[in-house]
Amino acid sequence: MLAELDDTLAEFVRHLSAERNRSPHTQRAYEADVRALFEFMVDRGCTSTADLTLPVLRSWLAEQTTSGLSRSTIARRAAAARTFCAWATRAGRLPRNPALRLAAPRRDRTLPGVLAQQQASDLLDVAGLAADDGDPIHLRDRLALELLYSSGVRVGELVGLDVDDVDLERRVLRVTGKGNKQRVVPFGVPAAEAVRSWLSLGRPLLVTHDSGPALLLGRRGRRADQRQVRAAVHSLLEHVPGADDVGPHGLRHSAATHLLEGGADLRAVQELLGHATLATTQIYTHVSVERLKATYEQAHPRA
Template sequence: MEGDRTGGARAGGEGSALPGRCAEVVDAFARHLRSERGRSAHTVRAYLGDIRHLLAHLGEQGIEELPETRLADLRSWLGAQADAGAARSTLARRAAAARTFFTWAEHTGRMPADPSLRLVAPKRTRTLPGVLKQAEADELLDLAAVRADDQDPVHHRDRAILELLYASGIRVGELAALDVDDIDMGQRTVRVMGKGGKERVVPFGLPAGRALEQWLTVRGRLVRPGSGPALFLGRRGHRVDPRQVRAVVHELLSHLPDAPDLGPHGLRHSAATHLLEGGADLRMVQELLGHASLATTQIYTHVSVDRLRQSYQQAHPRA
């Protein structure tokens, strides 16, 4: 069997039919991810890309039918990517996509058995996320407030965006998707639709509330036909997208020479780290950030310890 597969791979033609034959299966898997699993559009795109990549690899190995797939084939797929220099995070995601796909294929009768049960990818390297120091966060928001003193409504918008990102720790995609009605100024909360279609309500403080109020007083100057209920608008009246928000964060941070160059996700990391440094409960931070697992939130405890160690080494005479 191995010889046949190697020959098919060398010939380059026999296995090439498999991806085409599996088009219906991939489409059905996409519907499963969207409708039954409630996965986000971003996750669906990533998983489908991974599965198409896998099917192309299987075709190159001379595997013409999906039920022919074995654990060794899946391991060779991941191994080829590792040899090509793929990041551990990429390999972990692709292994997860393969397990989800083959589990679904077995449950729907498309596979006699799931070959991915013992498929293991390299463990992710838990890198410490970059964060601002509290003084740097204050300086950034003060700069945004100074710029908002002029008559440009976009500067008021930028200040409100930065204040809300740092105050709430929401994701940039969640912020871009906000509507005006998602803000409750009385309770100082924002209603967010997070990953997997899970809704949560996140509080924000007085500075963010004041910035939002000022933005809402000038938002009408950017409204155009078709603006709809979007909370944050661009100059042409369209809903802002994550790319625009990233540009705002990078541009303002560029004026702080000693601060790290972070995007909106860096403000999310900073908010979580500063909450924990201030004594917040880990599970409260988990709820605030919308993490499904507490283990994801725990990385911020490592960030805080790392910063404490750095401060100790700089300040203690016998460090």
């Protein structure tokens, strides 16, 4: 790639980190997307950022479509291009923003699998039985599953928790979510019991000088990572007959769905999940047919 484009990309990535406070995952994704855009430009004879125009952007996205990429990937690449163009215009790298009229396909609205309430209960029972052997990893896995389902936190938020982020007296977590935004999330009595067991019987057996304040630890005493939690969820779900292999994100979705089925307000669920807009919550969650029928029969005068 040409030096000027390479320098522009490096500056854009620094902007994402220092000014936009985007997560490392988002930074890597946007960097890869803009790099792909620049490589497309170079292949067509462009030599600088100023050569980026709306026709170039549209041609780039059209090529993504013909190459067989999913609608979600193309939508993300379009979002990365819009973010880049807005920044480049403000930074003087572009004379005007060419992405203002850039259209892209909507993301696929596929939802993760969801457990039935009884399946979620069975899963947590399995985790509890496994923890009865006193193995600190089993105690940790029980806690991880209880918190994922009880609070609806993301798995990345879960492994980022420190001991001081857990308030057992009030039964709330202080969670740092996307964009480094903090929120307070409640959890239930069974999760509180799992926290106490882990802190008194599990964590002390694994803690080392490398542990720091991390709540969840691995075998070697370092902060547990997302892969370890995912492996635990998948492994324990194998013992729940008929349950889909949903993973940690499915537990989050199950928690939100079961809250709605129990009559929770959609805005309350939005706050719990840490969604910036209610529209995201409406897409992320779904209300059961049974609850819709019950609401209709209760509210409609001709039901």
